Every structure is written in C-alpha cells, then in structure tokens.
Amino acid sequence: PSGSGLHVGHPEGYTATDIYSRYLRMLGYNVLHPMGWDAFGLPAEQYAIKHNVHPAVTTRQNIENFRRQIRMLGLSYDWDREIDTTDPSYYRWTQWIFLQIYNSYFDPIDNKARPISHLLHQLENENYVVAPDGSIHLNPQQEGMEALSGHVDPFRFWRELSPAEQRDVIDGMRLAYTDEAPVNWCPALGTVLANEEVIDGKSEVGGFPVERRPMRQWMLRITAYAERLLADLDLLQWPDSLKEMQRNWIGKSVGAEIDFEIADWKDAGRGDQDVITVFTTRPDTLYGATYLVLAPEHPLVERVTTDSQRPAVEAYQALTRNKSERDRLADARDKTGVFTGSYAVNPINDEKIPIWIADYVLMGYGTGAIMAVPAHDQRDFEFARKFNLPIRQVVRPVQESSGATRGEKSDSSGPLPAAFEGDGIAVNSEFINGLPTPQAKERITEALEAEGTGRKSVKYKLRDWLFSRQRYWGEPFPILLNAEGDHFPLPESELPLKLPEMDDFKPTGTPEPPLSKATEWLHVQRDGVIYTRETNTMPQWAGSCWYYLRFIDPKNPSRFVDPEKEKYWMPVDLYVGGVEHAVLHLLYARFWHKVLYDLGHVSTPEPFARLVNQGLILGEMEFHFFQKGDQLISAEEFSQIDEEATADEGVRLFGIHRKTGEKVFATRVDETLVEKRQDRYVLKAHPTIAVDARSFKMSKSRGNVVNPDSIVENYGADCFRLYEMYMGPLEAPKPWNTRDIVGMSRFLNSVWRNLVGEESDGADTGSGRSSRVRAAEIPEAIDRQLHRTIKKVGEDIQNLRFNTAIAELIKLNNELSGLETIPHTLASTFTLLLAPFAPHIAEEIWQRLGHSGSLARHP
RNA sequence: GGCCUCUUGGCGGAAUUGGCAGACGCGCUGGACUCAAAAUCCAGUGCCCGAAAGGGCGUAUCGGUUCGACUCCGAUAGAGGCCACCA
Numbered sequence: 001p002s003g004s005g006l007h008v009g010h011p012e013g014y015t016a017t018d019i020y021s022r023y024l025r026m027l028g029y030n031v032l033h034p035m036g037w038d039a040f041g042l043p044a045e046q047y048a049i050k051h052n053v054h055p056a057v058t059t060r061q062n063i064e065n066f067r068r069q070i071r072m073l074g075l076s077y078d079w080d081r082e083i084d085t086t087d088p089s090y091y092r093w094t095q096w097i098f099l100q101i102y103n104s105y106f107d108p109i110d111n112k113a114r115p116i117s118h119l120l121h122q123l124e125n126e127n128y129v130v131a132p133d134g135s136i137h138l139n140p141q142q143e144g145m146e147a148l149s150g151h152v153d154p155f156r157f158w159r160e161l162s163p164a165e166q167r168d169v170i171d172g173m174r175l176a177y178t179d180e181a182p183v184n185w186c187p188a189l190g191t192v193l194a195n196e197e198v199i200d201g202k203s204e205v206g207g208f209p210v211e212r213r214p215m216r217q218w219m220l221r222i223t224a225y226a227e228r229l230l231a232d233l234d235l236l237q238w239p240d241s242l243k244e245m246q247r248n249w250i251g252k253s254v255g256a257e258i259d260f261e262i263a264d265w266k267d268a269g270r271g272d273q274d275v276i277t278v279f280t281t282r283p284d285t286l287y288g289a290t291y292l293v294l295a296p297e298h299p300l301v302e303r304v305t306t307d308s309q310r311p312a313v314e315a316y317q318a319l320t321r322n323k324s325e326r327d328r329l330a331d332a333r334d335k336t337g338v339f340t341g342s343y344a345v346n347p348i349n350d351e352k353i354p355i356w357i358a359d360y361v362l363m364g365y366g367t368g369a370i371m372a373v374p375a376h377d378q379r380d381f382e383f384a385r386k387f388n389l390p391i392r393q394v395v396r397p398v399q400e401s402s403g404a405t406r407g408e409k410s411d412s413s414g415p416l417p418a419a420f421e422g423d424g425i426a427v428n429s430e431f432i433n434g435l436p437t438p439q440a441k442e443r444i445t446e447a448l449e450a451e452g453t454g455r456k457s458v459k460y461k462l463r464d465w466l467f468s469r470q471r472y473w474g475e476p477f478p479i480l481l482n483a484e485g486d487h488f489p490l491p492e493s494e495l496p497l498k499l500p501e502m503d504d505f506k507p508t509g510t511p512e513p514p515l516s517k518a519t520e521w522l523h524v525q526r527d528g529v530i531y532t533r534e535t536n537t538m539p540q541w542a543g544s545c546w547y548y549l550r551f552i553d554p555k556n557p558s559r560f561v562d563p564e565k566e567k568y569w570m571p572v573d574l575y576v577g578g579v580e581h582a583v584l585h586l587l588y589a590r591f592w593h594k595v596l597y598d599l600g601h602v603s604t605p606e607p608f609a610r611l612v613n614q615g616l617i618l619g620e621m622e623f624h625f626f627q628k629g630d631q632l633i634s635a636e637e638f639s640q641i642d643e644e645a646t647a648d649e650g651v652r653l654f655g656i657h658r659k660t661g662e663k664v665f666a667t668r669v670d671e672t673l674v675e676k677r678q679d680r681y682v683l684k685a686h687p688t689i690a691v692d693a694r695s696f697k698m699s700k701s702r703g704n705v706v707n708p709d710s711i712v713e714n715y716g717a718d719c720f721r722l723y724e725m726y727m728g729p730l731e732a733p734k735p736w737n738t739r740d741i742v743g744m745s746r747f748l749n750s751v752w753r754n755l756v757g758e759e760s761d762g763a764d765t766g767s768g769r770s771s772r773v774r775a776a777e778i779p780e781a782i783d784r785q786l787h788r789t790i791k792k793v794g795e796d797i798q799n800l801r802f803n804t805a806i807a808e809l810i811k812l813n814n815e816l817s818g819l820e821t822i823p824h825t826l827a828s829t830f831t832l833l834l835a836p837f838a839p840h841i842a843e844e845i846w847q848r849l850g851h852s853g854s855l856a857r858h859p
Numbered sequence: 860g861g862c863c864u865c866u867u868g869g870c871g872g873a874a875u876u877g878g879c880a881g882a883c884g885c886g887c888u889g890g891a892c893u894c895a896a897a898a899u900c901c902a903g904u905g906c907c908c909g910a911a912a913g914g915g916c917g918u919a920u921c922g923g924u925u926c927g928a929c930u931c932c933g934a935u936a937g938a939g940g941c942c943a944c945c946a
Contacts, residue, residue, distance in 0.1 A: 200943090241863055245941055248862065253945075280946060293946090335944085358944095365945040372946085378860085379944055461945050582941075616940095621870080676869060679919090694938090726884070728872055732865090733939075740871065743884040746899095753899090792875095804873070807883035814883095817900095 001062035002043030006069045007698060008706045008724070008736060013576040013614040015721045016730050016800060018075045020574060022836035023797045025076075025857055032569055033076060034551040036083035037063050040091075041540020042189065042205045045473035049506060055473040056501075059086060069708060073717050074839050076856075081554045085543025086473075090550060092496030093560035094542050095478040098176065099489050101595055102479075105173040106224035113175060113224075113598035120170070123158035130156050134169050167486060175221045175595065176467070178487065182212045182297075182363075183466055190507025191470040192217060194539065195463055196249075196584045215511055218468035218477065218536060222591045226250050226460040229590055237610040239731070242582050249583040251461025255281035256445045257367065258454040260292060260344035262304055263352045276300055276344055276355070279366030279459055282376065283448070284440035287429040288394035289371035290384065291354045292344045293337065295363035296320045304355050306341025313338050313357060320359040335360055335383040346371075347453035348444070349430070358383060366459050374419065381419035395424040395437065465588065467539060470513040472505035474537030480524060481532045488531070497533075513537070544585050545592040548572050548607060566602055571609040576730075576800075579613040586611075612800060615733040617724075618695040619704030623674045624666035625683060625691045628657060633664060638690035666692070695735035706736055718838035719744045725802035725837060747810050748841055751834065754816045755827050755845050768848035769827075776823040782815055786826060793833050802837070809834055824849065832858060 014035075021033040039059045047062070048055035063084070070077070083090055104113045119136070122128045129139045137155065161169065171177060184193045188208035192215060197204045222229075230250050233243045259275040276292060294301050296317045305313045316338040337358030344355050360379055361370050374384035374391040384391050397420055423437035431447070432440045448454025468477070478490040478497045490497060500521035505514055515535035516522065524531045546560070552569045553561045577586075586608070593607040626633040637657070657664055674691050675684045681691040698705045711720050722744040728734040757770040778786065789812045796805035812830060816822055828849055835842035835855050846855045 241940080244863060248942060251942095251945065255946085278946080282946080360944045360946090362945065370946045377946065379946075382944095459945080461942095579940080671870090674869095726871090732872095734871070737871065737885075740885045747884085749898090803871095804883080807873075810883055 001037055001039050001059060001066050002041075002047050004047075004062055005065045006708050008708055008711070009578075009617045009698070011073055011075075011708055011720070012617055012724050012730070013578070014070065014075050015073070015724055016612075016614060016802065017574065017576050018721075019725065019797060019802060019836040020800065021076055022839065022856065023794075026832070026836070026855075026859065028857075028859065032081070032551065033078060034081040034083075034554075035070060035075070035077040035079075036081075036547055036551065037066070037085065038540070038544045038547065039063065039084060039086045040474045040538075040543055042191070042469075042471065042473075043540065045471060045505075046189075046205060048473070054503070054505060056086070072712055073708070073721065076839070081551050083547060083550050083554050085547065088496040088498050089557075091475045091543065093550065094475050094538070094546070095490075095495050095497060096492060096560060097546060097592065097596065098475075098538070098542070099478055099492070100599055100601070101220060101592075102174055102176040102489055104175045104595060104599060106175060106221060108224075111228065113595050115599065116170060116174065119173060123169075126157050128158075130158065130161060130165075130169055134165075134172055136169065136173065171487075175224065177219055177221065178216055179219050179464075180214055180216045181219075182214050183217055184210045185213045185215065185511070186210045187509065189471075190509050192466060192468070192511075194466045194541075194584075196465075196587075197539075217466055218534075220465040220467045220591070222465045222588075223460060223462055225591055225594055226252070226462050227458075228594060229462075229587065232590075232594075232606055235606055236608070238608075239611070239613055242579060242586075242611070242613060245579075245582040246587060249462065249587065253281050253459045253461075255279060255457055255459070256283040256441075256448065256454050257457040258283065258286065258371065258448060259347060260371070261347070262355075263343040263345050274300065274303065276304075276369050277367045278369045278371045279457060280371055280373075282373065282437075282441070283444045283454070284426055284429075284432065284435075284437055285373040285376050285394050286346065286348050286371065286444055287432075288373040288375050288392045289346055289353060290374060290390040290392055291356055291372045293361045293370050293372055293383075294340075294355065294357045295361040295368040296357050296359055297363040298357070298368045300369075301340065301357055304340045304342040309339060309341035313340055316357060323359070335379070335386050337383060337387065339387075347448065347451065354389070356383075356387075364463060365461065376419050376421055378419045378421060392428065393420075394427060394429050395420060395422075396427045397422060397424045398436075465591070467542075468536035469539050470511055471507060471537055472499075472502060472514040474539065475499075475542055476515065476537055477534035479534040480526075481534060482529065487534070499537075541585055541588045545589045546596075548575075548589075549596075549602065560601075563601075563603075570602060571604045571607055573609055575608040575611045576614055577611070578616075612730065614730050615728075616697065617727075618733060618735045619698045619702065619706075620736050620738065621671070621693060621695045622704070623669045623671055623681065623691050623693050625669055625689055627665045627667065628660070628662050632686065632689050634688045634690065638692070698736075706738070711738075711741065715741055715745050716748075716840070718841050719748055722747070722806060722837055726806045728803055730800050730802065747813065748838060750817060751813050751830075752841065752845070754813065754822060755831070756848055769850070770822070772820065773822045773824055773827045773849065776821050778823045778826050782819070782826065785812060785815055786829060789833060790829070797836065806837060809837070831855065 017033060021031045024031050037059075039062075044059055044062075045055050048058040051058060085091060085094070103116050105116055105119050106112070107114045107118075119128070123130075123136070127139055127142065128136050131137055132154065140155070158166065184195065184198045185191075186193055186203045186208050189203055189206060193203055193210060198210050201210055202208060203210055230247060230252055233246060236243065257277050257279050259277050261275050276294065278292065280286075294304075301313065301317070316336070335358065337356045337360075340355045340357060342355045343352040345352060356372075360383065361368065370380075372380040372383065372389070373394070374380040374389065375393040376395055381391065383389070426432045426435045426437070426440040429440070432443050435443060445454060445456055449456070476497050476499055478495060480488045480490065482488070500515070500518040502514065502518055504517060508514060508517075513535040515533070515537065518535075522533055522535070524533060549561045549566065549570075553559075553565045556562055589607055593602060594605065596602045597605050626638060628637070656662070669683070669691065673684055674681050674693070675687075676682075677687060681693045683689045683691055696702055696704060708720065711723075715723075719741065723741045726744060727736075727740075753770070755770055755773060756768070789808050792808045793805045796802065796808070809830075812833075816826075816830065828846075828851065831842050831845045831849065832855055835846070839856075843855060846858075851858075
C-alpha cells in the first residue's frame with residue numbers, strides 16, 4: 001500500500017487468481033487464496049513523508065482504501081488470513097527468522113546452512129582449525145585431511161584463540177554479518193540501498209543519485225547460495241525469461257584463477273614475495289596477456305607502486321574514489337588508468353608485463369585484478385589502444401563461421417579494428433597451439449594446476465545482500481551492541497522488538513538512522529552493562545520474504561508456521577505477480593526459504609512452484625502530431641526525429657530532429673482525426689502530416705492513469721473483471737481502451753436478458769426468470785456446443801487463458817439469444833461456467849433459476 | 860554493448876502447436892424499431908478488381924526447409940523488457 005489506492009494494473013493479477021481459485025473450489029479443491037499488506041519500507045515511507053503524515057497513519061489509511069476496492073471487485077480472498085507486515089505479531093517472526101539466519105553459517109561440505117552451535121561444536125572438538133586469516137578449515141591432523149594442510153599451516157586450535165579472536169571468527173562465518181565496505185549511499189533518501197535497488201546509478205525508488213561510500217552495514221550471505229539458487233531454477237515452472245533474468249543476475253562464470261608473481265620483488269627489498277591473483281574466463285589466452293590491471297582499491301596497489309609513480313597512482317585513486325556511481329557509468333566508454341611502475345611475471349612463460357590500475361576493473365568481482373588480453377577482450381583492447389600497450393593475437397577465428405566476422409584479423413599490417421572475443425583456434429601459444437578454445441582452456445588450466453600457479457575457479461556476479469537501512473519505517477533488528485560494537489542477539493522471549501513511536505521519523509540525511517534519536521528505546525541495561533540497540537532497520541523486502549508461509553497459519557502465537565500445516569500447503573501452487581520482482585523479492589524469498597529449509601523449518605527446497613507474470617496494462621493509445629518551430633512536420637521529417645524527449649522539458653517535447661537539431665513538439669490529437677495510410681498514421685485533413693500512435697506506461701505525470709473506482713461505478717465489478725481478462729493474454733502487455741469495455745457490458749446485459757428477462761431497471765418478473773427458460777430437452781446441436789464450451793473454459797482456466805474462455809462463453813450466449821426455448825439445465829450450466837469470471841451476476845441468476853444456496857462450491 | 864521477448868485487419872486479439880488465417884470483442888457501413896435519440900435487433904466488414912458470380916493478393920521484409928509455414932531455420936528492419944566496464 002505505497003499509494004492511496006489501486007490502479008487498473010493491480011486487479012489484473014488479482015482477478016486471474018480469483019477466477020482460478022473459484023474454478024478450483026467448484027471442482028472441490030481446498031483453496032488458500034489470501035491477501036495481505038506488505039507495508040514496511042521505502043515506498044510506503046516516501047508516501048508518508050510526501051504527505052507529511054506518520055507512516056503508521058498513511059499505511060492504515062491506504063490499507064483501508066485498498067481493502068474497500070478489493071472487496072468491491074468481488075475477489076474471493078480469505079480475510080481470516082489477512083496479514084500486515086508492519087504488525088508486531090507479524091514482524092516478530094520476521095525478526096525471529098533474521099535470528100535464525102544470524103545464528104547460522106554455510107557449510108560448504110554439505111552445501112547447506114547449519115546452526116552456529118554446530119560450528120562451535122566442531123571447533124571445540126578440534127575437527128576444525130582456524131587459519132591465520134580467520135578462515136576455518138578441517139583439522140589437517142585428522143585422518144585423510146592431509147591434502148588441506150598446505151593451506152592452513154600454521155593453523156591454531158579453538159582453545160588457542162582469545163575470546164575476541166573467537167568472536168571474530170564466529171561472526172565472520174554468520175549468514176548475517178556486519179561489514180565495512182563501499183555501499184550504495186543515496187543522500188536524497190538518506191539510506192543505503194542494495195545493488196538490486198540501484199538502476200543506472202540511481203535509486204529504484206524516486207530515481208535519486210546514488211554514491212559509493214564505505215559504511216558498516218548488515219549483510220546477508222546470499223552468495224553462499226548462488227549455486228543452489230541457480231541450479232534449483234530447473235525445478236520451477238516459471239517463465240523462461242524470468243529464470244533467465246535470475247541466471248544473469250547470479251552470473252556464474254567458469255574460468256581460472258592465475259597467480260602472477262611480482263617481478264624483482266626481492267631485489268626491491270620490499271618484504272615477502274606476494275602474488276597477484278587474477279580471475280579469467282579465458283585462461284587459453286594467457287599467452288596474449290600483455291599487461292595486468294588492478295582495481296584502484298586493490299590492497300596490493302600500495303605495495304606495487306614505485307616511488308616515482310606514487311603521486312600519479314594516488315591521484316588516480318582519489319579521483320575514482322570520489323566519482324559517483326553515475327559519473328563512473330557515464331565515463332564507462334573512455335578508459336582511464338595509471339601505470340604503477342611495477343611488473344608482473346606471467347607464470348606460463350616468465351614474461352614481464354606492466355601492472356596498471358584502472359577503474360574498469362571492479363574490486364567487487366572476481367579477485368579485483370585481471371590479466372589484460374587486448375586482442376581478445378574489447379575493454380582491454382580499448383585500454384591498450386589508448387595507452388599504447390602491445391596487442392598480441394593468440395586466438396585465430398575459425399573461418400567461414402558467419403558469426404565471427406566481428407573484429408577478425410589475422411597477422412597483417414594496420415591496427416586491429418576490434419578485439420576478437422569468440423572461440424577459435426589457439427595460435428602464438430606454444431603447447432596449446434592448434435587447439436580449439438574449449439580444449440585450450442583445459443590444457444592451460446591443467447598445466448597451471450600442475451605448477452601450483454593457477455586453478456579452476458567459479459565466480460558469480462551476485463553480491464551479498466545489503467540488509468540494513470537508515471530509515472525509520474522498517475523492522476528493527478533484534479540486536480544489541482556493546483561499547484566495542486560487538487553485537488548480541490536478543491533472546492526469542494524478547495520478540496517482537498517493537499518499533500518505537502516517534503513523531504520525528506524522517507531520515508536524518510546523514511548515515512545516522514532516525515532510531516538513534518529514540519532515546520528511551522535506545523539503551524538497555526543487562527547485568528550492569530549498558531547496551532545500545534541496533535538503530536538500522538530492515539529493508540522493505542524482509543517482510544515479503546516469507547509472507548506466503550504466514551498465510552498458512554496467520555494467527556499462530558507460538559511459531560511462525562505450524563509444521564503440519566506447512567507440509568499440507570507448501571509449495572505455493574500458483575503465484576501471479578509482476579516481472580519487476582525478478583531479481584529482488586523473488587530472489588530474496590528463495591534465499592530465505594532455502595535457509596529455513598536447511599534448518600528444517602520448512603519442507604520444500606523452493607517456495608513458488610508455478611509463477612506467472614501478468615503483463616503491464618499500458619495507458620490508452622495516444623495520437624500525436626508534431627511541430628518544429630511553428631511548422632507542422634511531414635511524414636518524411638518525422639522519420640528524422642531522434643527519439644526520446646528530455647523529461648525535464650515535460651511531455652510536450654517529443655524529440656530532437658536528427659538533421660537540423662531542432663526540437664520537435666508533440667500535440668495530442670483525437671483518434672477520429674487520424675487515419676492509416678499504408679504503414680503510417682496521418683491526419684485525415686492533412687495526409688502528409690505524420691501522426692505517432694502508441695501507448696505509454698500509465699503514470700500520474702502523463703495523466704493517463706485509469707482508476708478502477710470510476711469503471712466499476714459505470715459498468716459494475718463483473719464487467720470490469722471481464723474486460724481486464726478479455727483484453728488479451730495475461731502475460732502480455734496490453735493497452736487499456738475504455739471504449740472496448742462496452743462489449744463486455746453488452747455481453748452481460750444479453751446474458752441477463754436471455755436468462756432473466758427483458759425487464760430493466762431492476763423490475764422483477766415475479767418468477768425471477770425469463771419465460772424462455774423452461775424445463776426442456778437440450779437440442780443436439782446446442783448440446784454439442786455446450787460441451788465444447790465446458791471443455792474449452794475448463795482448459796483455458798487451467799492455462800490462465802481467460803480471454804479465449806470468455807470468447808467461448810460469448811459464443812454460447814449468442815446461441816442462447818437465438819433460441820425460442822432455453823432449457824433450464826442449459827441455463828444453469830451456462831451460469832456455472834460464467835461464475836468464476838462474473839461472480840456477482842452469476843449468483844443472482846443462479847438464484848433466479850430456482851437454485852438454493854450459493855454456486856460458489858457447486859460442482 | 861550483451862541477453863531475452865515480440866511484429867497477424869482501422870483497434871484489442873484468435874488459430875486445437877506444421878493443416879480452411881483473421882474466432883470473439885471494439886470500431887465502422889447499411890437497414891429495422893423510434894417523432895427523434897439512447898438501448899436493442901438484422902446484414903455486411905482483411906486488401907485489390909468486379910454490379911454479382913468469381914478472381915488475385917495477404918500474418919514486418921528477404922531467403923530457406925516442407926506435399927503444406929502465422930507457426931520451423933537463416934538474414935534484415937522495427938518495437939518492448941532485463942542486464943550492463945562482471946574479466
């Protein structure tokens with residue numbers, strides 16, 4: 001409820017599941033069809049700030065209006081199961097699940113989460129040991145563990161660690177942990193944001209600039225689940241495009257890590273030898289590596305920079321550090337970087353290559369360092385061209401393959417036009433010469449592994465989930481901090497930790513969260529020690545990560561869901577929702593569910609078995625013609641317009657003329673003044689003047705939003721439902737067209753006339769039904785069509801193809817219109833078929849046909 | 860730049876998945892009813908030629924596979940979505 005009410009897009013998905021639910025109930029199924037309010041978070045809070053009302057108030061008001069509209073539409077939700085994520089009896093369990101995550105770690109051997117207590121047990125029994133960097137390993141002294149000893153020597157046992165060290169080791173393993181790292185800070189929203197919430201360097205909510213700055217934040221270790229989140233997509237009946245989006249977001253890359261020693265290290269007297277480890281998906285191009293690049297923030301930059309290069313390097317670091325995310329993206333085309341003064345040694349042939357730093361290498365991905373192969377990577381290619389670094393071809397394109405034309409180049413003169421990034425045959429690469437790319441990758445990796453200078457490696461683009469917000473309107477973390485900043489979980493008995501009531505809830509504009517001003521709430525005394533509560537709150541996604549589970553058992557006071565009920569209902573059989581949640585809610589919920597599954601709290605590895613994305617309902621078709629200066633534009637000139645008006649000049653500016661550079665303005669024109677000539681629309685009065693016809697996303701600023709209230713007022717809820725379902729396939733984006741609604745209105749009127757009678761204005765015939773409806777045999781021809789309709793409507797509902805189901809009902813009704821006598825059984829069956837789509841009128845007709853009770857559960 | 864999806868009458872969309880293209884609805888044209896309108900009913904409506912019978916063309920464009928292509932393959936053009944310096 002982040003807005004004041006429904007727009008016509010909401011009821012589309014709601015009606016779809018309602019029809020499906022009503023259909024299943026009539027088949028005798030037990031259907032759980034719930035509705036609730038995901039009301040914490042940025043969108044709801046922004047709404048409250050804008051209206052200068054406390055979010056608790058706006059949320060309550062908005063929910064009431066939403067509930068009214070939903071009831072108006074006749075959506076058969078089970079209101080006994082209504083939930084509200086901002087209700088303490090709900091978020092108590094959100095906090096409880098957070099504690100489950102906090103008290104767990106990911107066991108890479110079993111590839112699943114386990115309780116921290118299990119880890120402690122293993123450490124105390126010395127099955128595990130601690131390496132110098134704090135990482136935990138199998139005890140190499142135990143049977144069969146020798147292979148790991150090289151990596152953990154010199155290790156220590158748990159009992160050898162100080163309490164502070166022990167704490168650091170454990171905290172470093174938790175699935176919920178705090179980290180000081182560069183994060184997406186949005187000054188306008190006064191909070192940090194997850195990667196998933198930042199689009200083109202701007203916040204998804206509000207579109208405000210986002211900058212990188214290091215801050216201590218709560219993170220959830222979703223990356224531990226990358227492989228399972230990827231693999232288990234195969235279990236799901238989801239749209240392929242959506243699965244593909246999740247796959248791309250997880251971004252698995254298979255390649256190799258390769259260690260480059262730093263040249264002349266010992267001679268320079270700079271301490272122990274160190275290596276720069278790079279990640280590459282193309283180990284086969286190792287012979288083509290002509291330089292090496294570190295991310296500007298890479299920890300080794302300091303150590304490899306020579307004195308003479310130090311000023312330039314530090315200046316560059318400062319420059320990139322201060323660059324906003326937006327600027328960095330804007331500058332992406334132009335490569336920048338600085339030479340460190342040092343060289344690295346290629347492990348395959350001992351060649352010395354220069355080490356650079358550049359911001360096109362990201363610290364957050366892979367190892368934060370790359371080997372640059374300019375002949376076969378476009379980014380490296382651009383960089384090499386700019387800084388005159390050598391380009392050495394090591395892959396020859398396979399000839400005659402039509403796809404490999406881009407950037408091909410053999411040996412001859414002249415600069416290469418572009419890098420060749422495709423697969424081919426290895427050349428200039430000694431022992432792998434002549435091998436096709438896949439085999440060349442394997443041979444090189446094997447050779448590096450034998451030397452100990454490289455190894456197979458898998459990397460993911462997915463980052464850990466930044467889980468804290470500097471905002472008021474969210475679930476408080478059930479966490480206490482001591483003076484040292486160590487964190488301690490609240491005991492379950494103290495849940496829910498309620499959000500304190502504050503008049504001044506607005507973001508501070510600094511990283512200091514509003515809750516830090518809740519002085520009474522803030523401090524807690526325990527055993528003589530003063531603790532401070534965590535003042536960050538959880539993001540808006542927290543509550544929705546598990547609401548489907550609470551719907552199963554919404555009022556349970558002692559558990560988040562009863563295990564027996566959970567087994568009965570899960571997984572969710574059908575989830576209809578928008579595609580906008582592809583890499584947000586739908587990924588987060590799968591992650592939480594898997595943690596709960598690993599800990600034995602739920603019975604299925606995945607929460608949502610079948611998922612359908614309803615398509616966006618666009619605004620009504622708009623027709624515009626154009627002016628350049630004060631002249632109308634011809635069809636020829638129209639084709640010269642470079643798309644996209646700049647938003648700041650308002651919707652009237654349509655675009656920029658490609659040739660003249662002049663601004664072109666659009667004027668909206670009525671459809672009746674437009675006609676189609678061949679492939680283009682023109683003004684009827686001036687056929688040389690082009691008209692642009694298309695529909696836009698509904699938005700307040702464009703003024704093309706349709707309010708369901710007015711449609712229901714004019715046509716009724718059943719008609720509204722029918723129209724939305726009849727517009728086209730559920731999954732397809734479709735333009736709204738108010739004019740077309742009348743078709744559904746005529747259909748329902750005709751049904752009423754056929755079955756009830758001609759009397760209008762609610763006047764009743766007394767018998768309540770049309771005199772044409774009589775006890776009679778159904779003629780064979782119409783009986784055939786009736787059964788065709790039964791079959792078609794049933795199948796179409798199961799496949800969520802409501803548009804064709806309704807078409808079939810219209811056809812049958814058109815037949816009824818032609819009958820002198822409408823057999824009573826035919827009328828009754830038709831009414832039952834219509835009921836899931838138009839429940840109100842169907843109930844009314846059902847009673848007038850003389851049936852007792854509701855048809856809602858009639859077979 | 861990469862990945863994905865889409866393109867069928869004036870409009871929204873059908874087509875049992877390779878077998879009568881345009882179901883159904885809107886709009887439009889003509890007619891009935893009406894003093895008139897609304898509502899309703901009847902007939903027509905892909906484009907072109909034709910009074911009609913009939914004929915020709917037709918699913919973005921070009922090419923291919925097939926007895927047969929809206930459907931499968933390749934290329935091109937256009938629209939939309941997602942990701943984006945991820946090595």
